Amino acid sequence: MILDFGGVLTTRMKLNGEAFERAEGLRPGSYFHALEAHPDGVAVYEALEVGQATQEDWNRVIGSLLGIDPTDLMRRALANLRPEPQIVAAAQRARAAGIKVAMLSNSFGIEPYNPYEDKGMWGDFFDAVILSELEGVRKPSPLIYQRALDVLELTGPECVFVDDHLRNLPPAVALGIRTVHHTNDPVATATLLDSLLPDTNPA
Known part of the structure; x- marks a missing residue:
């Protein structure tokens, strides 16, 4: 199995992302746009998945796109999972x-x-x-x-x-x-x- x-x-994952947006005071849909539509967000996520970028790289890029503190961002992003x-x-x-x-x-x-x-x-x-x-x-x-x-x-x-x-x-x-x-x-x-x-x- x-x-x-x-x-x-x-x-x-969708419910988790929506809860993250609320917790960070983000506009609805902005987190998903950063991950799935913005070229920089898509690129760093794909690189993270295959070990070509670090989690801290992801934190920095996604935090910048969303205009929020990147510190420990992945933990915060998955807090409601x-x-x-x-x-x-x-x-x-x-x-x-x-x-x-x-x-x-x-x-x-x-x-x-x-x-x-x-x-x-x-x-x-x-x-x-x-x-x-x-x-x-x-x-x-x-x-x-x-x-x-x-x-x-x-x-x-x-x-x-x-x-x-x-x-x-x-x-x-x-x-x-x-x-x-x-x-x-x-x-x-x-x-x-x-x-x-x-x-x-x-x-």
Whole structure:
């Protein structure tokens, strides 16, 4: 079982971003514009994800675009992100059943602020953690999915991959991995994952 972090193992990224805008007194939509539309914001985020920029680079660029203090900005930006209880519980049930569970995430950076550790998803929580920052490649590149399989020592048909972005699913499908598009219903996704457990562990 291979799970995305933001928006799958956690609550929705959009809700977190909106809460961040309110907390910082920003105009609605300005944070998302800085991340997804402004060339400087897009570039530094893409560079951060593959380890070509530091989290502090991201803090500085995004803080400048938003006109706010960049100090520890990633921590503040993710302050309202919470573990998604239903998905976390499904992952724990899978591991208890002997299924290998991995997190595959386009990285937010891990220094100076490690959001995965902060949200309780680090160390022994997974059998494997595959972060784009450490791999030098990010979703939806097919390479990062293959690396997840290699680390888990599994084949594609033995795995299921869950992501909240449709664009990240086709490369997994190409490797024979079953995919689940997680939307806004964690109960439905958790139920589906539970139903797949016998198939991913035939023994």
